[in-house]
């Protein structure tokens with residue numbers, strides 16, 4: 001049987017940056033962004049492909065902004081622009 | 096300072112593959128608007144659980160909620176069921192009237208500790224004593240959140256609030272009130288339980304307790320179901336959400352232990 005993988009999407013405009021989901025995730029899959037949403041909060045996002053879809057993060061999220069998925073395929077990397085060997089100048093520009 | 100390159104690299108966001116199935120999402124009955132609660136506040140978790148329960152029991156058409164005065168005064172803006180606002184502390188009086196006029200409706204109250212255990216103590220006790228067939232949801236965050244963090248009857252000994260800046264002094268201010276244990280003594284109480292929502296385990300348990308409480312009302316079992324939820328108030332406690340949940344687990348459960356206080360006799 002193929003390994004069950006999980007994923008989440010987070011409504012970044014509803015997120016209030018409380019970090020409860022990051023703390024609750026047993027797989028350390030989530031991180032807080034250094035960017036801000038329109039309300040001025042740092043929002044959470046799926047940073048590591050270790051999610052199992054256990055829904056723990058969604059259960060503790062006070063703002064009900066997490067949707068959880070399960071499947072057998074790897075997560076997609078949605079916004080990779082440059083990788084580790086990119087020049088720091090490029091990276092700074094992208095911030 | 097952040098290492099800019101690291102920061103940039105760590106922000107590659109992963110998204111689900113198209114073949115994945117959705118296994119959890121925001122309940123439809125929780126109106127799709129951002130709520131006004133502070134970051135990390137337990138109120139919002141309980142709002143969501145209530146709507147999950149109403150959805151699961153398929154009773155949205157006949158559920159009536161009573162909103163209190165307190166931070167959750169605007170609960171009707173988020174809960175997509177019929178709602179009634181009550182004067183401060185009087186939610187259970189309102190609920191009693193509504194349930195008696197519409198016995199087929201499923202009626203719940205939602206109150207904070209200032210509302211239910213201070214100004215509304217009398218209504219609370221007499222509603223339970225009459226054994227009104229309603230569900231009472233009690234958010235015990237040990238403080239008056241809405242008005243800026245004053246001492247509540249439930250504030251723990253030594254806890255600092257704006258009206259007891261040196262910490263609650265039992266000689267001067269009396270003891271924190273264990274309202275759930277008190278009303279469990281009343282014959283009208285059918286199901287009394289104390290839960291929490293500070294981590295995923297307790298959230299699961301609280302949902303089960305709420306499901307039970309609503310099911311008892313649907314079955315028309317005689318008596319009031321009372322679900323206390325030991326909650327945080329990060330802003331009132333002047334802590335971050337994580338600190339508040341940690342403080343809650345370390346301090347509140349000792350005085351307000353979690354678990355069932357009264358369960359229907361047949362189930363014992």
Ligand SMILES: Cc1ncc(C[n+]2csc(CCOP(=O)(O)OP(=O)(O)O)c2C)c(N)n1
Nearest residue numbers: 164165166183207208209210238239240241
């Ligand atoms: C008759 C009356 N007295 C006082 C107030 C002021 N007041 C508003 S909310 C509140 C306390 C709310 O505390 P709690 O019920 O614990 O709710 P929380 O905000 O902590 O959820 C008080 C005293 C009021 N609105 N009406």
Ligand code: SF4
Nearest residue numbers: 015016018019021061
């Ligand atoms: S628990 Fe919800 S509101 Fe809090 S940081 Fe995570 S996604 Fe944002």
Ligand code: SF4
Nearest residue numbers: 133136166240328329
């Ligand atoms: S003041 Fe406290 S109870 Fe009110 S919304 Fe903020 S955290 Fe929640």
Ligand SMILES: [Mg+2]
Nearest residue numbers: 207208238240
């Ligand atoms: Mg309160």
